[in-house]
Amino acid sequence: MAYPAKYSALNELQLSEEARRTLTRIIRVAFPHPAVPDGPYERMTEKIVSEAQASTWFRVALTQGLLTLDSLTEEHFLDLPDDRALAVLKRISDLDFFGFIRRTTVLNFYDDPEVWDVLGYEGESFSRGGYINRGFNDLDWLPEPRIEESDEDLTEIGPLPYDIAQQAPDRAEPAGQTGGVPSEEQFSDLFKGSDTVNEGNTAS
Amino acid sequence: MTTAESARFDQDDADVVVIIGSGAGGGTLAHELTEKGVKVVLLEAGGHLTNEDYHNNEWEAFNQMAWLDPRTTSGSWRIARDFPNLPAWLVKAVGGTTTHWSGATPRFKAHEFKTRTAYGRIDGANLLDWPITLDDLAPYYDRAEQKIGSTHRHGRPALPANNNYKVLAAGAERIGYRHYATGPYGTNAEPYDGRPASIQDGFNFQGDKNKSKWSILVSEIPKALRTGKLDLRPNSHAVQITHTAEGLVDSVLYVDGDGNLQRQRARIVAVAGNAIETPRLLMLSGSPMFPDGLANSSGQLGRNYMRHTTGSVYAKFDKPVHMYRGETMAGLVADESRHDVDRGFAGGYYLETIALGPAFLASFVDPGAWGPGFASLLDDYENTAGLWIVGEDMPQETNRVTLNTAVTDRLGLPVPNVHFDDHENDTAMRNHGYQQASLLYEAVGALSSHHTPPYPATHNMGTARMSARPEDGVVNGFGQTHDVKNLFVSDGSQFTTGAAANPTLTIVALAIRQADYMAQQMASAAI
Numbered sequence: 001m002a003y004p005a006k007y008s009a010l011n012e013l014q015l016s017e018e019a020r021r022t023l024t025r026i027i028r029v030a031f032p033h034p035a036v037p038d039g040p041y042e043r044m045t046e047k048i049v050s051e052a053q054a055s056t057w058f059r060v061a062l063t064q065g066l067l068t069l070d071s072l073t074e075e076h077f078l079d080l081p082d083d084r085a086l087a088v089l090k091r092i093s094d095l096d097f098f099g100f101i102r103r104t105t106v107l108n109f110y111d112d113p114e115v116w117d118v119l120g121y122e123g124e125s126f127s128r129g130g131y132i133n134r135g136f137n138d139l140d141w142l143p144e145p146r147i148e149e150s151d152e153d154l155t156e157i158g159p160l161p162y163d164i165a166q167q168a169p170d171r172a173e174p175a176g177q178t179g180g181v182p183s184e185e186q187f188s189d190l191f192k193g194s195d196t197v198n199e200g201n202t203a204s
Numbered sequence: 205m206t207t208a209e210s211a212r213f214d215q216d217d218a219d220v221v222v223i224i225g226s227g228a229g230g231g232t233l234a235h236e237l238t239e240k241g242v243k244v245v246l247l248e249a250g251g252h253l254t255n256e257d258y259h260n261n262e263w264e265a266f267n268q269m270a271w272l273d274p275r276t277t278s279g280s281w282r283i284a285r286d287f288p289n290l291p292a293w294l295v296k297a298v299g300g301t302t303t304h305w306s307g308a309t310p311r312f313k314a315h316e317f318k319t320r321t322a323y324g325r326i327d328g329a330n331l332l333d334w335p336i337t338l339d340d341l342a343p344y345y346d347r348a349e350q351k352i353g354s355t356h357r358h359g360r361p362a363l364p365a366n367n368n369y370k371v372l373a374a375g376a377e378r379i380g381y382r383h384y385a386t387g388p389y390g391t392n393a394e395p396y397d398g399r400p401a402s403i404q405d406g407f408n409f410q411g412d413k414n415k416s417k418w419s420i421l422v423s424e425i426p427k428a429l430r431t432g433k434l435d436l437r438p439n440s441h442a443v444q445i446t447h448t449a450e451g452l453v454d455s456v457l458y459v460d461g462d463g464n465l466q467r468q469r470a471r472i473v474a475v476a477g478n479a480i481e482t483p484r485l486l487m488l489s490g491s492p493m494f495p496d497g498l499a500n501s502s503g504q505l506g507r508n509y510m511r512h513t514t515g516s517v518y519a520k521f522d523k524p525v526h527m528y529r530g531e532t533m534a535g536l537v538a539d540e541s542r543h544d545v546d547r548g549f550a551g552g553y554y555l556e557t558i559a560l561g562p563a564f565l566a567s568f569v570d571p572g573a574w575g576p577g578f579a580s581l582l583d584d585y586e587n588t589a590g591l592w593i594v595g596e597d598m599p600q601e602t603n604r605v606t607l608n609t610a611v612t613d614r615l616g617l618p619v620p621n622v623h624f625d626d627h628e629n630d631t632a633m634r635n636h637g638y639q640q641a642s643l644l645y646e647a648v649g650a651l652s653s654h655h656t657p658p659y660p661a662t663h664n665m666g667t668a669r670m671s672a673r674p675e676d677g678v679v680n681g682f683g684q685t686h687d688v689k690n691l692f693v694s695d696g697s698q699f700t701t702g703a704a705a706n707p708t709l710t711i712v713a714l715a716i717r718q719a720d721y722m723a724q725q726m727a728s729a730a731i
């Protein structure tokens with residue numbers, strides 16, 4: 001059993017080694033990128049720990065959550081294979097414990113240069129002269145397109161005088177069906193440095 | 205070239221025009237007036253960032269530039285669930301949201317100034333014809349396009365096709381669209397007006413370090429300062445516009461960088477705080493003479509908030525795209541921008557290229573999502589192309605900005621609440637846009653495409669709208685408030701309806717026209 005916090009030091013998050021590994025595993029299962037090495041996931045763990053220092057609610061929810069995660073299955077969370085671990089997370093996805101982890105990860109994990117390398121994003125570009133000489137137009141599997149406007153008049157009112165495709169697309173995904181549990185959670189701390197805001201009544 | 209020194213006018217100088225907000229409307233008005241010799245005090249709540257200060261990193265730039273003062277939201281829109289304190293993505297800095305914008309500059313069409321007439325009555329929509337026509341604005345559109353250096357106009361060359369545009373254009377062609385191009389767009393393909401050509405660095409939203417994008421910061425402010433008639437005051441957050449017993453405005457109270465309340469007297473006040481702060485300030489300026497807020501005898505102040513029918517589509521391919529390389533929005537498909545009820549909705553929309561880095565894509569592509577499906581959206585980042593749908597949303601009286609008296613900001617002022625519900629027309633248009641975008645991408649081999657819900661709005665309009673009759677709106681065809689002849693609105697709050705077009709060009713054109721009118725009124729001592 002993991003005891004992630006020493007109760008005599010409640011103003012600091014002190015995770016046991018096992019609790020830390022559990023947190024890293026949660027992040028890896030919730031945001032599975034097989035090609036991303038351990039580094040970014042471990043850095044996310046550290047980031048969550050440091051965010052927890054700044055927020056009492058975050059800290060106590062995280063502590064209690066990590067402490068009791070194993071209660072959902074007979075085996076340790078750390079021993080579960082990916083699919084069973086994912087099932088556990090789906091069961092707790094409405095909790096603020098998970099929400100803090102999810103939001104912090106979404107806001108930070110994909111801002112990591114090592115993750116960018118795997119995803120194929122090149123990051124900062126101004127100091128390298130932008131992309132004008134570094135492939136801004138190097139896509140070669142489609143024809144070179146027209147860049148000027150069409151000479152034809154653009155219909156302003158009414159149907160177009162030519163046909164365009166209009167049937168239902170084959171492979172479109174509406175938002176909310178990307179395989180995770182669509183969450184009802186709020187993204188309330190999207191920004192830093194602002195006042196805490198609660199629901200209020202508007203002036204009529 | 206170093207920036208010229210700001211003029212310094214006395215706080216008791218009652219001859220100045222005080223402009224609140226240094227974005228597309230306020231900044232253009234300031235420049236145009238100072239060129240005519242008018243003394244202008246330009247109050248900007250944010251700081252004076254320069255291009256050298258900007259970061260080529262999405263979150264760093266956002267935290268540096270964005271309006272982060274808290275707001276609250278209500279209504280059935282997804283924003284209230286996903287981003288309850290961030291209804292809009294606007295800028296709090298000199299230059300306003302023009303430092304963030306990406307630069308598409310289409311004009312309104314003739315019928316978009318006359319939507320009540322053209323579309324007829326639509327249940328639940330507060331449609332109204334503008335009190336001006338396209339013919340009225342056309343000469344000012346010319347001047348605005350020349351000021352900005354819009355590509356494809358007045359001899360300005362087109363930007364080249366970047367990777368994201370290649371996918372958009374090829375897909376458009378394949379499904380039958382004919383009206384696609386890399387503009388009109390407000391970033392230089394060649395040097396112009398002291399600004400260099402684009403180096404296609406992909407960080408338009410993050411301020412543009414290269415200065416090839418037109419913005420108030422790089423163009424209008426330096427030119428206005430050189431006239432010696434602009435007193436630019438950053439870190440000056442307006443909190444109230446005062447008025448005399450005769451009902452004319454006479455000064456602006458603002459909080460300076462040290463947190464002290466200051467008072468600047470004014471001959472004329474022009475409010476240009478964008479569509480959330482403008483009505484908020486006018487409401488904060490209410491008094492016994494103006495019990496519903498300054499200049500709000502119509503009751504329309506804060507109402508008719510519009511944000512364009514937005515939504516994005518990201519499509520994955522089995523080959524690389526690298527959509528983030530290059531100008532972020534230099535690609536428009538215009539065929540759907542027409543009004544054609546056969547499609548099941550009034551008004552039209554553009555499809556425009558857009559790209560986000562992994563950091564923002566993760567945050568906005570499907571807020572709240574996680575798990576293997578979400579991760580796979582990001583895994584294919586290199587092979588992803590993106591576009592966004594920009595369409596005319598319906599003005600509704602119930603979509604409105606109000607003061608949330610239960611929540612205050614760090615200055616102790618009630619924060620604005622933005623209430624929004626989609627109109628059926630908005631939903632139908634968005635769904636059509638999603639459909640067409642997916643078809644477009646499938647036609648060039650997309651393995652799948654993902655529909656992203658609307659996120660914090662960069663197009664915000666309508667909350668102090670123009671009207672012919674004082675009962676129907678807040679300002680007249682020159683942005684002059686019906687109730688107070690020396691009080692003007694200069695930003696997108698003036699828009700009676702939103703049209704399909706990106707709003708900046710129209711805001712700039714209106715500001716140039718407003719400056720001509722204001723100067724003429726001052727010369728004849730009418731105000």
